[in-house]
Amino acid sequence: MTFEPATLFAIFFYAFAGILVLAALQVITSRNPVNSALFLMLSFFCASGLWMLLRAEFLSLVLILVYVGAVMVLFLFVVMMLDLDLAHLRRDFKKYLPVAFLIGAVIVMELSIVLIRGFIGTTVPLQPMMEEMGGVSNTQALGRLVFVDYVYAFEIAGLILLVAIIAAVALTLRRRKDSKSQIIADQVAVNPADRMRMVKMDSEMDAKQDQRGKTGGDQK
Known part of the structure; x- marks a missing residue:
């Protein structure tokens, strides 16, 4: 068959x-x-x-x-x-x-209008392919249409998708009390003097304090 x-x-x-x-x-x-x-x-x-x-x-x-x-x-x-x-x-x-x-x-x-105008009562494409694109593959023809003829519409669509991604992240962002995160602005603007303090001590005083601690322990 x-x-x-x-x-x-x-x-x-x-x-x-x-x-x-x-x-x-x-x-x-x-x-x-x-x-x-x-x-x-x-x-x-x-x-x-x-x-x-x-x-x-x-x-x-x-x-x-x-x-x-x-x-x-x-x-x-x-x-x-x-x-x-x-x-x-x-x-x-x-x-x-x-x-x-x-x-x-x-x-x-909207879909009904597109289907009615594009398929019902038509026997030829509404926008026939240009003569200089007749001998190329469909990939080259698609690239020509997207990145040359409709490049501004393509860029606007990309910006709309970028805004949609940012809006989705902003809407789903939840601040929890038990979550720990870095605050980059505070880390960049930190002053070293507020985080570290230099202390000068006499080494002999440290040795005397260590000896007093040892003798006190022995007496006990």
């Missing part, structure tokens, strides 16, 4: 897409954060397979090496080492549910 290339493509596409949707649902519905992280890794694998079918080999390999091989492993270890209070996290779930529905509706609307 043989299959045509188009049939194999359709089989792998629907298999990867179906597993990706199920894994994404498990990421947000699983009660165990470790299971959520594992399902997120599975969704990354399926997305990498879809990109490989679309002949975007560079993006597929980068997704496996960077996200699955580094970022998600780090997330998994952090989730497993942290002692998460799930009861405390679920306590305010209903309180923020309306805001979550509102943000979810906005995201669904």
Whole structure:
């Protein structure tokens, strides 16, 4: 039994897409954060397979090496080492549910607009590849678009991610009374005279005191 290339493509596409949707649902519905992280890794694998079918080999390999091989492993270890209070996290779930529905509706609307404009009623790409990039690989074409045509948007995205990292660290920073940490500013501004005091003593006086101590001990 043989299959045509188009049939194999359709089989792998629907298999990867179906597993990706199920894994994404498990990421947000699983009660165990470790299971959520594992399902997120599975969704990354399926997305990498879809990109490989679309002949975007560079993006597929980068997704496996960077996200699955580094970022998600780090997330998994952090989730497993942290002692998460799930009861405390679920306590305010209903309180923020309306805001979550509102943000979810906005995201669904944006994705719908992109899909409608990009796929429905179109037979050619909205922005065809330039003639000078026709003979290059997809990696070179992607680098040209990211670091030349959209370099300012790329830098702004990097700044936004930097601000998000700083905000996450600031929000999760907890000052405990029993924790010990260095205060670098106080160490730099310290005065040596406040930390060390030189005392001059006569050596003969020390010897006499030692002898008095010994004789007192012998008498006892």
